Amino acid sequence: MTDDSGMVEQVLQATHYHALTGHTAMTFREMVKTIHPDKCKHPRAQDATNRLLEMFRHFTSGSSFTDDSGQFLTNDHWVLFQGDTQAITQARRNQLEIAAGATEHFKRYMPYSWDSDHSFLLFNRAVPLANLTLPQEHVNWVLSRLLEFCMQLHRRAGRAHLGLTPAHVMLVPETHGIAVAGFYHTAELAGKVSTISAAYRHWYPGQLLRDKMATEHADLEMVKRIGAYLLGDRSGLGTALRKTHHREFVDFLLSSDDDSLACYEKYREMLDRNFPSQFIHLNI
Known part of the structure; x- marks a missing residue:
C-alpha cells in the first residue's frame, strides 16, 4: 500500500478522480483514511483530504454549469441538462440532424451520444x-x-x-x-x-x-x-x-x-x- 506522504502527493497532483484511481488499488474510503489529518502527519494532509473529497464529489454527482437552456451538470464523462425542456429538445434535434449527415471526420467534433432526451455520454473525458x-x-x-x-x-x-x-x-x-x-x-x-x-x-x-x-x-x-x-x-x-x-x-x-x-x-x-x-x- 502507498505510504501516507506518497498518497498525499498523488492526490494533490491529480487533475481528476480517474487520474488518481489509475495509480492506486485503494478504494475511496481507504484513500480518505490514509490521508486524513487525524492519521496522516503530512503538512498538507488537510489540503489533500479536501481535494480528494471534491474530486470524488465531482465524479459521482457532477458540477453545475449554466448554458442557454438553464442549468446542466457534468462530471466530464456525462452531461445532464436540467433547464428548459423545449430548448433542450431543439438543441438535441439540431445536433442529431447534423450528425446524421456528417463524415467521420466531422463527427470527431461531436464525440458523444444521447442516452436520453436530456443527457448525453461523452466518448472521452471532456x-x-x-x-x-x-x-x-x-x-x-x-x-x-x-x-x-x-x-x-x-x-x-x-x-x-x-x-x-x-x-x-x-x-x-x-x-x-x-x-x-x-x-x-x-x-x-x-x-x-x-x-x-x-x-x-x-x-x-x-x-x-x-x-x-x-x-x-x-x-x-x-x-x-x-x-x-x-x-x-x-x-x-x-x-x-x-x-x-x-x-x-x-x-x-x-x-x-x-x-x-x-x-x-x-x-x-x-x-x-x-x-x-x-x-x-x-x-x-
Whole structure:
C-alpha cells in the first residue's frame, strides 16, 4: 500500500478522480483514511483530504454549469441538462440532424451520444471551457479545432451554429480535441436567425443582430471571442490583451472574416510564422 506522504502527493497532483484511481488499488474510503489529518502527519494532509473529497464529489454527482437552456451538470464523462425542456429538445434535434449527415471526420467534433432526451455520454473525458484560462500554446490548438469545426459545419451541413460560447464547447485533453454542443440557435446559412445566446449577446456581430440572418461571419466572431476568453479576457472582446499577449495573435482575434476556409488558412499561416509546432500535454 502507498505510504501516507506518497498518497498525499498523488492526490494533490491529480487533475481528476480517474487520474488518481489509475495509480492506486485503494478504494475511496481507504484513500480518505490514509490521508486524513487525524492519521496522516503530512503538512498538507488537510489540503489533500479536501481535494480528494471534491474530486470524488465531482465524479459521482457532477458540477453545475449554466448554458442557454438553464442549468446542466457534468462530471466530464456525462452531461445532464436540467433547464428548459423545449430548448433542450431543439438543441438535441439540431445536433442529431447534423450528425446524421456528417463524415467521420466531422463527427470527431461531436464525440458523444444521447442516452436520453436530456443527457448525453461523452466518448472521452471532456471539460467545459466555462471558467477556464489557458496558456497561449493551448489556446492556439483550441481555436484551430474550433475553426475546423466551423469549416465542416458550414461546408458540409450548410448551417451556422450561432451559439459557440464557453459553456457549449468542451476540451478533450487526452486527444487535444473538442466536443461542441449547445445547438440551440443553429440555422441554415443565409436563413433566418430566430434565437441567440442572451448571455453572450455582445459576442455577436452587429450585422447579425440587425439583419437576423445566419452567416459564417457570426460563428467566426464567436470563435475569436472564445480565444480572448481563454486567454483571460472574460469580456471576449480581446482589446485588453494587446499589452500582455502575442501581438499578431491578438490582431487575428480582432480581425474580421466572412469565410471559414479563408479564415482557417489565415490562422494556420499566422501560427506557423509565430509559434513552434509541438504537442504539449494539457494537464487539466
